Amino acid sequence: MGKLFSKENQEVFSNPLNLNNPVVVQVLGICSALAVTSQLKPAIVMGLSVTVITAFSNLIISLIRKTIPNRIRIIVQLVVVAALVTIVSMILKAYVYDVSVMLSVYVGLIITNCILMGRLEAFAMQNGPWESFLDGIGNGIGYAIILVVVGFARELLGAGSILGFKVLPQAVYDLGYMDNGMMTMPAMALILLGCVIWAHRAYNEEKK
Amino acid sequence: MNALRNYLDKIKPNFEEGGKLHAFRSVFDGFETFLFVPNTTAKCGVHVHDAIDSKRIMSFVVIALIPALLFGMYNVGYQNAVLAQGDLTDHVGMFLFGFLAVLPKILVSYIVGLGIEFVVAQWKNEEIQEGYLVSGMIIPLIIPVTTPLWIIALAVAFAVIFAKEIFGGTGMNIFNVALVTRAFLFFSYPGCLTGDTVWVADSSIFGLGYDLADGVTSATPLGIAAAKGVQSASLTMDSITGLIPGCIGETSVIAIALGGILLLWTGVASWKTMFSVFVGGALTAILFNKFGSADNAVAMLPWYQHLTLGGFCFGAVFMATDPVTSARTETGKYFYGFFIGVIAIVVRVLNPGYPEGMMLAILFMNVFAALIDYYVVQSNINMRANRAKLK
Numbered sequence: 070m071g072k073l074f075s076k077e078n079q080e081v082f083s084n085p086l087n088l089n090n091p092v093v094v095q096v097l098g099i100c101s102a103l104a105v106t107s108q109l110k111p112a113i114v115m116g117l118s119v120t121v122i123t124a125f126s127n128l129i130i131s132l133i134r135k136t137i138p139n140r141i142r143i144i145v146q147l148v149v150v151a152a153l154v155t156i157v158s159m160i161l162k163a164y165v166y167d168v169s170v171m172l173s174v175y176v177g178l179i180i181t182n183c184i185l186m187g188r189l190e191a192f193a194m195q196n197g198p199w200e201s202f203l204d205g206i207g208n209g210i211g212y213a214i215i216l217v218v219v220g221f222a223r224e225l226l227g228a229g230s231i232l233g234f235k236v237l238p239q240a241v242y243d244l245g246y247m248d249n250g251m252m253t254m255p256a257m258a259l260i261l262l263g264c265v266i267w268a269h270r271a272y273n274e275e276k277k
Numbered sequence: 278m279n280a281l282r283n284y285l286d287k288i289k290p291n292f293e294e295g296g297k298l299h300a301f302r303s304v305f306d307g308f309e310t311f312l313f314v315p316n317t318t319a320k321c322g323v324h325v326h327d328a329i330d331s332k333r334i335m336s337f338v339v340i341a342l343i344p345a346l347l348f349g350m351y352n353v354g355y356q357n358a359v360l361a362q363g364d365l366t367d368h369v370g371m372f373l374f375g376f377l378a379v380l381p382k383i384l385v386s387y388i389v390g391l392g393i394e395f396v397v398a399q400w401k402n403e404e405i406q407e408g409y410l411v412s413g414m415i416i417p418l419i420i421p422v423t424t425p426l427w428i429i430a431l432a433v434a435f436a437v438i439f440a441k442e443i444f445g446g447t448g449m450n451i452f453n454v455a456l457v458t459r460a461f462l463f464f465s466y467p468g469c470l471t472g473d474t475v476w477v478a479d480s481s482i483f484g485l486g487y488d489l490a491d492g493v494t495s496a497t498p499l500g501i502a503a504a505k506g507v508q509s510a511s512l513t514m515d516s517i518t519g520l521i522p523g524c525i526g527e528t529s530v531i532a533i534a535l536g537g538i539l540l541l542w543t544g545v546a547s548w549k550t551m552f553s554v555f556v557g558g559a560l561t562a563i564l565f566n567k568f569g570s571a572d573n574a575v576a577m578l579p580w581y582q583h584l585t586l587g588g589f590c591f592g593a594v595f596m597a598t599d600p601v602t603s604a605r606t607e608t609g610k611y612f613y614g615f616f617i618g619v620i621a622i623v624v625r626v627l628n629p630g631y632p633e634g635m636m637l638a639i640l641f642m643n644v645f646a647a648l649i650d651y652y653v654v655q656s657n658i659n660m661r662a663n664r665a666k667l668k
Contacts, residue, residue: 247466249465250464
């Protein structure tokens, strides 16, 4: 048990959350981060889906890494990811149909998410299954955190609600407040994401 | 003048390093260089020395904006009186009403924008950059009179930070700051910038002007053309004098022309850009007249109405010619201006969602300005290389 949660393994898990975050440091997976964050709920579901898929594709690839012929490894990785994405997509359709409609093609496009292929190539192909699993979960959550932050800001400022519940009282609107229509557009998501990167870098600079 | 100079010299030590007001050094510096041309010059390298610096250029543009501003104020009162069927001969009253309606917008625009500039300058330990002097005056002129103040403040803050400061400040911005402000308003709060109810001030201020009944509408001529396709015959004359509903400063061709003449005379704006915007717009409008679908009323507007209505003139004179965001090569200016005119009319005619295309056209060409310059310079290099080749 001690070995499972050794210091190295803890770092494998915690690095992608902050100092090596896939979105704000490596700037990967931006496309889906802009597309699905107009509301909080799809952002959370998307983050969870990516976490599950990254974790298990990392695990599976790591288990069979020694038997994969080097020249066709991308194809093998894609097959594994595609299978997992299909499973997740079907589960979403079965249990949270409305969110799956909102996410539309972006669940299927997880196959092409750079974070997944990056982790498979850079980590799972060289490391054992347990480390790879931790790395997958860490990267997935690192991605999900950013999605939730952006989705939270966009839904609050763009629609005045959180998870579909109106949080801004009518009195605020009576005073002349208006929802910001640009927040619901992907353009503003890019600017918000830039602000998150800005805050993140400033925070880490200060700590150094 | 001397007294002012002496006073500034007297209080100057307070703002130097170690003085008690050191925190406001950039503010003092900004005002001093605004009032007096600074004596400091570059110490090394080869430089062309010119008596005019960017603060003086900015002041010329602000002066050039004054006719449009004053007429805009009058027109605000005039439109209010027309809709209220009030007294149209009370010119002073109408102007005062417009003055009171427009003044808060100018103040908000300057306080927020310059405030951010001062904070950034102090924080980075730099001199205050003067670019906002012009943007701050243009912004109130390109929005409808009913725009709420807090939204203006928000949009100004957004534009100054995201369109200017993060690119490195005045002179480094890719997009025209005033237009980014308007674009932010346009996409964030479409209800405040489009439609039929936003163009006329609807409540009296300090007893001046008239309170309008709820639901009174007054569309801009372009909006009417886009929606119904009705054009009255007297419209062209009104759109030249400017007594039509519209954004505060953009309605009067005469007032804008006065400013344009000053800009051209002082050499601040380039006649090449200005001229080619009008050529591009007129040619495109004529093409649409000839080949456009007859059902599309905007396509059937004659070219001179296209040029006089909406923000076309204001954009061509004051914003397409912005020396920072426009093309810098002399040949490039023709292409830059021409395509602004073309795109503005194309957006107006082909996209019923946007009755006015000038803002989008200029922002779009801002992106391409650097590319245009690149090709102009490259073609020049190629031409000379060919000439130098031994035959």
